[in-house]
Amino acid sequence: MTKEPDILLHTYPWHQDQWHQVSQMIRQKRLPHALIIGGVPGLGKLTFAKRLAAALLCQQGEISDACGQCKSCQLLAANSHPDFKLMQPEESGKAILVDQVRNIQHAMATTAQQGGARVVIINGAADLNLNAANALLKQLEEPGDNSFFLLLHQWPKMLLPTVRSRCQLLDIIIPRPEQALSWLEEQLPEDDGNPRATAEKLIALANGGPLKALQLHASKAHELRHQMLVQLTAILRGNASSLEVAQSWHKQPLEQMLKWWIEWINDLIKLKMTGNTAHLANPDIIKLLQAVAQRSSIKAIYRLLHRLTEQLSFINQRRNLNNQLVCEELLHQWYLLVRSDTSL
Ligand SMILES: [Zn+2]
Missing domain, CATH: 1.20.272 (Zinc Finger, Delta Prime; domain 3)
Structure with a gap:
């Protein structure tokens, strides 16, 4: 198993094109305030969103990726950045509740404590119940200066049209088979007699999502x-x-x-x-x-x-x-x- 890279800069080979796209937007200061990051399970949407959040929060203004050194990067790595929120269902399989959205609203209404950007990642936007989605709408309409919402969703087209129409869509594309297979083969244990065949089977089962494939392997x-x-x-x-x-x-x-x-x-x-x-x-x-x-x-x-x-x-x-x-x-x-x- 390869070593986990630094959490802030963690990336996968199939993220490259989309990362290039967003980092250019950051440099040109035209990243939309609400972005839906779409794609099938197992593509690392949350990892991508975290890297993006880190880049937006980083205090080294001139760059389009987090520096990993500044106070903001350190706070984020320690999971205690006051201007970063990760919203997801409190229990797996449950909905995101309206109270969770209201708490975020409250936090976003005050000034950014580190004086920079504020970022909310909504992991599992499909799990917003109707009340929660409606509460979120207002936030998406008037996000406030330097505030960003990153919504992760497997099938963006299934999000409420009112939510979708307020966001820009960025799709994480399923990697080409060759790229997915060689990545997965590297992650498989060395004692696997025929890693290519195992990888092919797993990728097919995971509908092309390499991380999902790896998870399937780990859970046998x-x-x-x-x-x-x-x-x-x-x-x-x-x-x-x-x-x-x-x-x-x-x-x-x-x-x-x-x-x-x-x-x-x-x-x-x-x-x-x-x-x-x-x-x-x-x-x-x-x-x-x-x-x-x-x-x-x-x-x-x-x-x-x-x-x-x-x-x-x-x-x-x-x-x-x-x-x-x-x-x-x-x-x-x-x-x-x-x-x-x-x-x-
Ligand atoms: Zn930094």
Whole structure:
């Protein structure tokens, strides 16, 4: 694993073009007061935003990247810069609340304590609830002198139009495969026999986001996904029972597993409806999907999809579930899928 570079100047090779763009804007003093930084998970949007915040707050006026030396840079590195705020949901999976926005409003209404810029990063702008988004609007309309809002969002087009129209958009682009693969290969442990093949698999699973791919590797998620597919295939073939598989599943990260399963079922529906394999999100399992599509009815597929999404929302609401029972029931429906009447 490579050493973490200085937090203020931390950067990834695929940030280069966008960084060039913003650093020019800083130099020419035409960086917009509200910027949406968009891009799929795993591209390092927060890292990019922090570097930008550091550059804006740095007291070495002449440069377009933080100096790392001045008082402002030191405060920021120590996580105690009074004119820098990072706003994100207080708990993962929860919304950003209107009170959090009001606290920021209050802080932004006073003079910058270090006499320079003030920067707010909103990590997970998708998680602003409606009240919070409305409270933010006023801030975006009248940001005040030398104040900057950096909103991070996976799909900027899905932000409220009222918020979006007050911001300029900067997309962090998915790196070219060659760049993503060579970066990821460097991060993988040396004992991996075929780092290129592992990296390719991980990048595909992570939809192109190299950091997401690395995270998947660290959590051994790709192995879990592979194991799931082996077990689901065994159930279809009658080589494993739903009960057995449910017993091995119920202590696994069920939320992640249901998300994958839902993705596979969505691919299955696409395949069943169009017969086209070109736009599937999981091209590595085409054969399995084709076999299931041929032998199942669309009605049964939708019924399973409905149950899966319902269970996922129960998990998100932290309802107490008997995971083993839930898994068993879902797996039984999966078993019945290829035994459903395909004429329906
Ligand atoms: Zn500095």
